[in-house]
Amino acid sequence: MTSVSTEAADGSGSSSSGDAVVRPLIDLTSRPTARTYLREAWRRREFAIVVPAQDLRAQNMDTTLGQLWHLVNPALLVGVYFLMFGVIIDTRRGVDNFLGFLIVGVVLFHLTQRVTLEASTSITQNMGLIRSIQFPRILLPAASVNGQTAAFVPALALAILAVLATGELPTLRWLVLPAVLVAQFAFNFGTALLVARIGTTMPDLRQILPHLFRLLFYGSGVIFSVDAFVQSAAWRRAFALNPLYDVITCARWCLLGEPVDLWVVAGLVMWCIVMPAIGFWVFHRSEQRLGA
Template sequence: MSETLTPAQLAAKHGLSVSGARPSVPAYVRQLWDRRHFILAFSSAKLAAQYSQARLGQLWQVATPLLNAAVYFMIFGLILGAGRGMPKDVYIPFLVTGVFVFTFTQSSVMSGVRAISGNLGLVRALHFPRAALPLSFCLQQLQQLLYSMIVLFLVVVGFGSYPDLSWALILPVLALQFCFNSGLAMILARAGAHTPDLAQLMPFVMRTWMYASGVMFSIPVFLADKPQWIANVLQWNPAALYMDLMRFALIEGYGAENLPDHVWAVAGGWAVLVALGGFLFFWQAEEKYGRG
């Protein structure tokens, strides 16, 4: 009487493997690298299509954060006096830089949370490392920020901050922020894949984060009468760190005294911790995306 084999034993006997099984971390990294051209092309295509139905087209990439900055200046700068302690030629570049840099993180998070749930057809139709999706969306937002920074440079120069050696810090700041954004996008992509309602909650979370990060005001000035640890906590949050480092790089009147202690070490620590943690967290559920 022949022995009855289980499905797993039959698969092993005939050399079959689980479709979509999670690879090891090194193999997964190699798969992502092999598909780097797809990631770049996908992000560029998404960027080109983003405003394809609008009359002004790609100009909205710059106009949207600039209009946001104008609204915030009218409400917070003129009416509420959020720029106290700073001359106008510093506050306006301070505000515009904050809006542009925070928008980079905000857009990466919002696109990341829908990276899997909003692309189920692609996920189910093709075999590729799913981390390519949140990474491509973050790359799309980085490209959009680079276009926007042309206007940011004009604003900064228009208010008297001219290019000097400190502008070389822009590249490491953007590199750290991109790593942080990518890790956070992967965390939220996994969470959003299993909890679609998270996409409805995130706008409220991001708005709260924006107000707590000093986009429109100087945290040390506004919290001068509060316990020092409160200002420290707010200044050491990653969104505030990357904004302040970019302001320090670009704005002549925004000196090192406005930065928290050990700012580069903390900013780098956030980037490494969230990037690696987010990647591993996302990788652990690789075989579950698009199923169920």
């Protein structure tokens, strides 16, 4: 053990010489400021990239299709919904390209759902790590978000190919799609922090979340056009408060040219700012108690 690095690199080597600067003591019982905390987390950002990459590789290792499941799963979902709602119960009313409509809705909804479910157990599943090593705990939900988002990229590529196959042609509006996805990422990140925090004191959350998402699913117009089915303008405005409806509707505007209300755009902008702020505030506030 010849070369050891020390956290107190500055000045610690000369402290035996007598004239060393005595470093001031800091309060250990108060939490670090948001700025210091984020800087520490950023310094260790590699954790939130390498760890989920490894988890993903390990996830479907014992299945025949392996990593292909990240593609097959959303494709099967689209198939089931198309059969149920497109063919058997006809909800195609008011939509020109129902398959494309369904693909965009299902894939984007699925992403937020996966991120949220994964993040809700990100703290409780890593108690061993938390109790052994001091590090900014925000890295754990961040790893969930990154992992699920990375797994979603091939599904998104497939969805875009499928939309092209249904007869859509790329327009200038497609260039707006990255902005919509970035907004969704920000929303997902905030939600992940919030559920990670709640999940530590209330493990029941894991049971509640699927039902919450079922409810959100019907309120997000994944399988039907809200504009065609909901007549009242006031009710349509209420839909704009649903962040997932905002994401999906804006993405459909980009890819399919479906109409979008200004309220929906405003809703998306609001959510992608407010949710990360709420999530970070709640998470950072009780960071120190997460390991106890």
